[in-house]
Amino acid sequence: MGLFDVVIARADCPGCGHSQEWRIRYKFGRCRQHEYRLGDPLCWFDPPGRPAPLEDDGENVGGLFAVPGLVEIGCSRCGQGEGAVLRFENNVVSSVEIRSSVGGDEYAQLERPSGWMRFWSRRVAGSRNEDRLDLSCRGDRWTVAVADGAGGLAGGEAAASTAAGAMVALGAERELDPDFWCERIRRLDGELEAEPRCGETTLVVVQVSQGELWGASVGDSGALVVEPDGLVDLTSRQIRKPLVGSGACSPVGIPRRPLTGRLLVATDGLLKYASWATLGALARTGDVQTAVEALIQAVTLPSGNRPDDVAVVLGERVG
Known part of the structure; x- marks a missing residue:
């Protein structure tokens, strides 16, 4: 089975x-x-x-x-x-x-669902396998988390896994506004710092419900709204360092706003190696599964390898 x-x-x-x-x-x-x-x-x-x-x-x-x-x-x-x-x-x-x-x-x-979100997610390893993406759902409220464990530091993979899993589990329990997400990430920062097996990680968490989204982030993973004629960078104000697990991170909230296109949440394995124009064009390609596969292919080398781990989630309202 x-x-x-x-x-x-x-x-x-x-x-x-x-x-x-x-x-x-x-x-x-x-x-x-x-x-x-x-x-x-x-x-x-x-x-x-x-x-x-x-x-x-x-x-x-x-x-x-x-x-x-x-x-x-x-x-x-x-x-x-x-x-x-x-x-x-x-x-x-x-x-x-x-x-x-x-x-x-x-x-x-x-x-059939009415006003439902359809997500397609994919995570592929480049070398060290330190990216994580997690999702949970309660009714029509979705929580999406993406984390990228810091390379060169011990425990990056454990930090990313712990951070992403904790955020989506919390999001399944209740709805938190951006300020509370920031507060919870700061608390997680201290918890990871005190855990010997965990290193540091980026973290983006986004909640989606009834056509709106909001959340918080730390690091260089990101969240975008892919509109028909452009991209909206939801994490443009985020602070890249210190990371979650350092004991000194500074999360920045993603204000509540309408979801006016597709939601793209990804690690820098995608965002760093694909141009803004490529991201927009491919994220609008076909259905969300087709678009995710095209995005992954865009950062895949001729050898079949990738310069970094990639985690990407793409979602849209349906019905």
Whole structure:
């Protein structure tokens, strides 16, 4: 079955009606061996302790979906219950139904989303694999974080992974305004400095909801709005150094504003090696998946290598 996630939920046995807690494996979206319960938002980041792959990609799927699942252990009374149907509404675990047998392999969209964000993300290693990108969703509120561990310093990869994961987990819990994001990044700065295994990292966090965006940043990773006739640099005022983990970083807020085009969040592996004109032209190319692949290709050398790690997330409103 490969990588899967697990939903833990109480439901009735289809054979004898006994109510118990079930563990159900499933594959939907980007599986990273997370465990969820009813009402939990799906998280698109690596669990603590699991090494990130050298290359990965994925997209969110909005609306109401029915997804087949596989029960780990049957009913404690009659032994029945092999399959399940899980329902996810806008990337939140909404319900579980246990079945007596294993169903089909495909998931089905029951309702299409309205005013939904579609994101496509991709991260590829140049050499040291120190970039991270993470996403989470609660209802129609998305949190996107991109981090680039400082090269030449020990613990850059751990700092980037910790920072990005912490931000999207917090964003899944609640909405924070730019000032609170800055405050939370300053607190994270002290936490990373006190952690011996962690070095320093850039960090951009952006929340998107109901056609608006806002957030905060430190370092030279960036966030842009790709409009039909130009680019808006959301992180033009950010302070590049000191980085998060130094104990002295100075985060700058991204004021709340309408999302008037596509949202591009990326590390300097893309922003440093692609011109402004190239970024704009390619980020508007086709759908968001096609555009992300074109952006990655733009900073790929003829040899197939890249001058730096690249992490890029591109999203747009749909419906």
